[in-house]
Amino acid sequence: MSKSLISRRRAFRRGAFAGSHEKVVSAETPLRALGWKPFFQQQLSLEELTDCEPLRVMAVHRSQIEVSGERGDEVVLVNGPLFEDAQEKPTVGDWLLLERDSRRPVRRLERSSLFRRMAPGAKQVQLIAANIDNVLIVTSCNDDFNLSRIERYLALVKEAGCRACVVLTKSDLLSEHDQYREALKGYRDLPVVLVNALDRASVEPLRDYCRSGETLALLGSSGVGKSTLLNSLAGSELAATAGIREDDSKGRHTTRHRALYTIPDGGLLLDSPGMRELGLADIGDGLAAAFSDISELATQCRFADCAHQTEPGCAVRAAMDAEELDERRVRNWRKLEREVKRNSQTLAESRADERAFSQLVHSALKDSRSRKNRI
Template sequence: MSKSLISRRPVFRRGVSSSGQEKPAAAESPLRKLGWKPFFQQQLSLDELNDCVPVKVMAVHRSQIEVTGEAGDEVVLVHGPLFDDASERPTVGDWLLLERASRKPLRRLERSSLFKRMAPGARQAQLIAANVDNVLIVSSCNHDFNLSRVERYLALVKEAGCRACLVLTKADLDQNHDSYRTALKGHRDLPVVLVNALDAESVAPLREYCRSGETLALLGSSGVGKSTLLNSLAGAELAATGGIREDDSKGRHTTRHRALYAIPDGGLLLDSPGMRELRLADVQDGLAATFADISALAAKCRFADCAHESEPGCAVQAAIESDTLDERRLRNWRKLEREVRRNTRTLAESRADDKALGQMYRSVQSHARARKSGEE
């Protein structure tokens, strides 16, 4: 087992005793450092408070998951009812309740946020992470920068209700920073930070997103510098790093699986493999929030069923003609809306098929038990 995922060294804060002398304050609870909040505490029954202990999922592997809590790091085997349903099984960032004596996982607590995507080439959702507070959408100042992809990530983040910041890495390799700021003029409410991920001073403005007790996720494609950025924020080599191909700026995979890392100043950082394909589903609210300006313009169109193409009195087309709305943004909104509708319908059909199959299995088992009982 690797070394502890959270520091066990007490953290002292200075206080003042009744005699006027400074005294060390009590160490911060390990659970609080891991993100334990009243939202999770309130989900526990009195019996669970006595008989169970909460642990946080730090990494997920094929046959086991790594968790940590007040007792330190543990390994939980992936078997039993908690892991039967792929769409409900624990993912990185989840809180589990373990039976105090046996260390058996009993249940997963309700999530405060959840990131998921359509699994590549499948009709099922793939879980990315749970209980994330803040997200750094990481791109880079080279061929990788793609505003339509940034909007795709934004829809996912806004659906989860997390605070987002766009980080453009490799800023030291491209001095034409104004071109990126101009491209982002349609996202004035999105904080943008340009950094050299190898420079700790350069990434300092990002530390406000990883305070003690909060979980920060880094999302982006391969080779944009997520692992390098994670290491700079943590002040230690937590994740492996690699280079990019010079001809097309495409990245090499360095992170093999999603994992949470604790940093010395508090907070947890999520590093995840680069996602070349991020298919969206069930993010209608997030999509609406990402393209709220288009929705506001559409409300001003002369016709309620305006398709925003060549209809008279179209406020959306008028904004494009006046250069206050980028036509690319309208095209991307339409594309993502079609994708979300299609994938959401596919997921609903898949869930219905799974439910029907489960009912059939239970019916067959019930008949088999009844027949066996009759024979006895």
């Protein structure tokens, strides 16, 4: 047994395992650069420290996933129990444990954060990415700018517990940006940065979000310049780019699948396809945090089930009448609340149907075995 492993086990027995992170994974190791943190280190058992190796999921394809670790990049086939549950199977950003010799996936480590959405036209959740530290909500200084969409993204980010920043791209196409800054000034503690994504000097203020070992996600619709921004932050052409339609400022999907990219100065960047639909479910806390001003007012309403329309003693309605609260913002809050409730109920019903079907199959198999035994 190596001296390093013995020292790690002794530290574990002393209850100092959490504090020994820097001894196990130093700042110079590939794992640290890939975002390995004490949160993940503390999940490993003594046997796993010896027999397994952690790797980060960099990209997910239909039949295989790309992972990266101390040995570099490799491919893992998508098969086995780990990949059978749609909600539990690995997604981009996850950490997997692989057996050192066989390279067989053993398990997925618990996530520090998870981004997901209701799959368009389906009754299930689609995983977007895991273990993200910071998020750039990217929109552009043109017809794409939409406060309701920004609030939707912000609710998702708040639920995951990540640090957020709104990035306004294509700032070079306009000489006056006051209307965009004015529209966003009411959002508490939400940084706003205007950039020309083609100019690397212009994106320098964003480098604080992608320091060594930090994982940064870019969220936004197609054509806002996410891939261009990624390339400028990375200092190289990592992602393909394309133009937008001038008549409606809409873009084309240039990113075909979600993938993590490492950048020379440290940090990882997640590039993902533009999402025209971002259905929300099970994000009650994130929604309350994104609309914290309205949520606080709602607690002051006379009735606990106040719909904030014509009820007497409604604090939200009073703030709107006094022009202290934007009516559009309240309408969007109510709309998202209804959507979250509806989608959460749909998920609950879908899970109940799955459990009922599983019980039916189990009962049928049990009856079949009983008949065979009688025969």
